Amino acid sequence: MRNLLRDAAAGVLAAGLGIAVAELFAAATRPDAAPLIAVGGAIIDATPTAVKEFAVRELGSYDKPVLLASVGLVLALFAAVLGILGRRRRFLVAAGAVVLGAAGATAALTRPTASAFSPVPALLAATIAGATLWWLLRAADPLAGRVGGGADKTGNRRAFLRGAVLVAGAAVLTEAGAQLVTRTVRRVSTKLALPAPASPAKPASALAITPSADFYRVDTALTVPRIDPDTWELRVHGMVGTELRLSLDDLLRRPLIERDITLNCVSNEVGGPYIGTARWLGVPLAPLLHEAGLRPEADQIVARSVEGMTIGTPVATALDGRDTMLAVAMNGEPLRPEHGFPVRMLTPGLYGYAGACKWVTELELTTFAEFDAYWVKRGWARPGTVRTASRIDKPRPFARPAAGKVTVAGVAWAQRRGIAKVEVSVDGGAWRAAELLPVPSIDTWVQWRWTWNATAGPHSLAVRATDGTGQVQTEARATPFPSGATGRHTITVTVE
Numbered sequence: 001m002r003n004l005l006r007d008a009a010a011g012v013l014a015a016g017l018g019i020a021v022a023e024l025f026a027a028a029t030r031p032d033a034a035p036l037i038a039v040g041g042a043i044i045d046a047t048p049t050a051v052k053e054f055a056v057r058e059l060g061s062y063d064k065p066v067l068l069a070s071v072g073l074v075l076a077l078f079a080a081v082l083g084i085l086g087r088r089r090r091f092l093v094a095a096g097a098v099v100l101g102a103a104g105a106t107a108a109l110t111r112p113t114a115s116a117f118s119p120v121p122a123l124l125a126a127t128i129a130g131a132t133l134w135w136l137l138r139a140a141d142p143l144a145g146r147v148g149g150g151a152d153k154t155g156n157r158r159a160f161l162r163g164a165v166l167v168a169g170a171a172v173l174t175e176a177g178a179q180l181v182t183r184t185v186r187r188v189s190t191k192l193a194l195p196a197p198a199s200p201a202k203p204a205s206a207l208a209i210t211p212s213a214d215f216y217r218v219d220t221a222l223t224v225p226r227i228d229p230d231t232w233e234l235r236v237h238g239m240v241g242t243e244l245r246l247s248l249d250d251l252l253r254r255p256l257i258e259r260d261i262t263l264n265c266v267s268n269e270v271g272g273p274y275i276g277t278a279r280w281l282g283v284p285l286a287p288l289l290h291e292a293g294l295r296p297e298a299d300q301i302v303a304r305s306v307e308g309m310t311i312g313t314p315v316a317t318a319l320d321g322r323d324t325m326l327a328v329a330m331n332g333e334p335l336r337p338e339h340g341f342p343v344r345m346l347t348p349g350l351y352g353y354a355g356a357c358k359w360v361t362e363l364e365l366t367t368f369a370e371f372d373a374y375w376v377k378r379g380w381a382r383p384g385t386v387r388t389a390s391r392i393d394k395p396r397p398f399a400r401p402a403a404g405k406v407t408v409a410g411v412a413w414a415q416r417r418g419i420a421k422v423e424v425s426v427d428g429g430a431w432r433a434a435e436l437l438p439v440p441s442i443d444t445w446v447q448w449r450w451t452w453n454a455t456a457g458p459h460s461l462a463v464r465a466t467d468g469t470g471q472v473q474t475e476a477r478a479t480p481f482p483s484g485a486t487g488r489h490t491i492t493v494t495v496e
Helices: 002-029 035-046 049-086 091-109 120-140 153-189 248-252 285-292
Strands: 233-238 244-247 257-264 275-284 300-305 310-314 325-330 344-346 360-366 389-394 404-413 419-426 431-433 446-454 457-467 490-495
Touching (some): 002 035, 002 049, 002 120, 002 153, 049 091, 049 120, 091 120, 120 153, 248 325, 285 325, 344 360, 389 457, 404 457
Parallel strands (some): 233 360
Antiparallel strands (some): 233 244, 257 275, 275 325, 300 310, 300 360, 325 344, 389 404, 419 431, 457 490
């Protein structure tokens, strides 16, 4: 048993060093080619929609760390088994390294932005892991220390321990170096001087703005893309008269608009957290499309991200007067890397999967008949119009407020239609109108509040909204897939 544990540890340590070296190499060259990232991305693309929705619902922002940890765990188990089998059959070490290298290289080549360089980190990791495991197993082999006619087992145990400590230390230092390189490059790359908007946002003293650090993040990128703003370029092409290529400076020299806009994810469950409101600064998209000579037959804008994501947006939503924009700032600061630095597309009234491409580098004008974007290929509905919804934020579910006057409050939203009324019901009784706080436009959520004369005992509170067209929020429950969740948010409290 002791030998088995030693050999398994040798496999895990060797794999750890190989991955750490590959991570450092990728961090300094191309982060998306790191083996764990490439394999994780391939898994995401192959995962059924129902499983993805479960991960987003149950794990929230931890879905990506859990996926990467799972990939790492599988790799560690494979390496441990390889270490055990390789002690007696050394050729299996080489065979295992080939299998790992081939799997990582294949995953890297399947990524949308793959190049001839993409497999290099995976092949490097496999080579180093295989050579290290061979060396550790040899150090642990009693016959390798034969002196005269005997075997020095004590000496070989010491040699293995020295080698294991050396490999572990090298792996830790190398991984620390990879993290340092990643943080340093990202910190330098996000510096950006923002011009004043030509069209400032309206005053909105009563509007709840979500801090950038707290704004939700739902995307498929396992590593945040690292983009140099000095070399970033936007290409506008397809069904246009003249192809445009614009640098970031070109965009910033254009008249910018500043708007308060609520953005929400189609994965948001009823009462869920994947929604936020920010003050966005950006270039309106309509003038760019007119400048490029948009052809009348084009009905879809395909926005492409630097990491290969495609988002399909109706052309009409850029031309109907709403503030569809290429955003460069959020809440008075350049976009954070996780929110799309240096430029992201933003379309009021559409869920993010249909109008909010992060890290955008390309806008192709085409038709819906010609191309299905990433999420549409996976069964999500076109065009992704935001549904009317509302949420109770206060009191919290299962709260125990004191009897008497209790403030019930929350938010409601129906971007592009606005909110005309919010009502609250207690224990299935009559609907009571809540007070609506003022908002700058129909593209933001509305804060509401209602005073409840609460009596002792358990109670259920429900909320519903009526949008600007007079449509009342449906009570019919539906899951987020394929076109957004429906139903009325209900919570239970116990009044004391």
